[in-house]
Amino acid sequence: MKKLLLLSALLIFACSYGQEDLTSPEISDLETLNSNLFKNLFQGDFSNAKNILDKLIELDNEDAVWYNFRGICNHTLNEFQDAMEDYNYALKLRPDYTFAYTNKGLLSYKLKDYETALISFNMAIENAPEDYQGYLYRAITNMKINDMKSACIDLQKASNCDFYEGAAWYDLTKIYPTKHIDNLRKQCN
Secondary structure (H helix, E strand, C coil): CHHHHHHHHHHHHHHHCCCCCCCCCCHHHHHHHHHHHHHHHHHCCHHHHHHHHHHHHHHCCCCHHHHHHHHHHHHHCCCHHHHHHHHHHHHHHCCCCHHHHHHHHHHHHHCCCHHHHHHHHHHHHHHCCCCHHHHHHHHHHHHHCCCHHHHHHHHHHHHHHCCCCCHHHHHHHCCCCHHHHHHHHHHHC
């Protein structure tokens, strides 16, 4: 689950960052910090990545991406309160930030706050209805609270959003044993 969260975050970052002013005197600092950030993230050194993100936030405290990334680091380091604060601040800065909603939902799920998880996944879906992950994670949460009907509906929606056939079911196999997935498929058909 950590790898899935990290890979999602890195893809999100690549797609959403890069609008900085290239004439800024701080650009070399940003470039160096960016490079070091990704090196640490790919090496799984979330503590150092978090320190770099603290510096990036000092340089630009209005960038929701940095708070979302720091939330991921805090989440991975089991600093859950700090992670939730970062996700919430990212959403304050950018209320349509799908990935911060998804990450907040994942953390809420981990903390067994299923109501907040569902609300967060609902917001992620509202902002990006074409992204299968919101449906997938909402389905997993619904399964956890034994709402199998809603879970099946969301799994079908996730499958319809797939960028390749079966991505949602494949991701689900990383979380649940294959036997459980086979039973779920039967139940949903």
